[in-house]
Amino acid sequence: MQQLSHGNQEAFNQLYDRYKDRLYYYFYRMLGNSESLANDFLQDVFLKIIEKPERFNPNYSFKTWLFSIACNLCKNEYRRREVRKTTPNLNAQIDPILPQAVSKEELLNRIFDSLEELSAEHRSVFLLHYREGFAIKEIANMLDVAPGTVKSRLYTTRNYLAKKFQYLKDEIEL
Incomplete structure (x- = not known):
């Protein structure tokens, strides 16, 4: 620079x-x-x-x-x-992804495509942490939120994805 x-x-x-x-x-x-x-x-x-x-x-x-x-x-x-998506209700019925023989690449694509169902805030935190490898404090600074907020958004997103992809619980770790 x-x-x-x-x-x-x-x-x-x-x-x-x-x-x-x-x-x-x-x-x-x-x-x-x-x-x-x-x-x-x-x-x-x-x-x-x-x-x-x-x-x-x-x-x-x-x-x-x-x-x-x-x-x-x-x-x-x-x-x-002026698009505001709400965080999905994790207690609501989630349409699970049914098990099919898919490659690891296809599975990752399905997981990342599922992020579209979440709010921009949750999607951003998830991508920055898991795709880009930023630490929680770095993400908090980028988004100008508390580290606890980042942790909460990650937790919510992981739980949502875990429920959606529950059939894979023994095969992958979210």
Whole structure:
């Protein structure tokens, strides 16, 4: 980022190559599995980096800062749409996924597709923790919420997925 702030184009190319796929996947999952929206938001993130590289504080992790920008873009999009999903009632009847012979890749796709049934807040926390490997404190800082809120959202999401995929309880660990 320091090289980028001094106009080094190659530094930008390296950052882009390193993070484009991960950010694309995050946006894709957070924005209703829309390829066009994911691409638009990916461009927006990197445009923000180019326009204001001085906003990066080198005392913090670049990855955390980058995903904070991504989270904020998603929040702004939700506000624009005024789409508010509620957290599913875990006591309500859940249509379980019936056992079928599926590959591990297909199973993971089904699990991540099931996240669409959850609120954006729960989906974001789950993806940031399990897909991107961020610690609870890092996610709390990104989303500007208490660590307990992050833990609660993870717990709720894991329980929801565990009920939905209960037939696999002996085969996978959520």
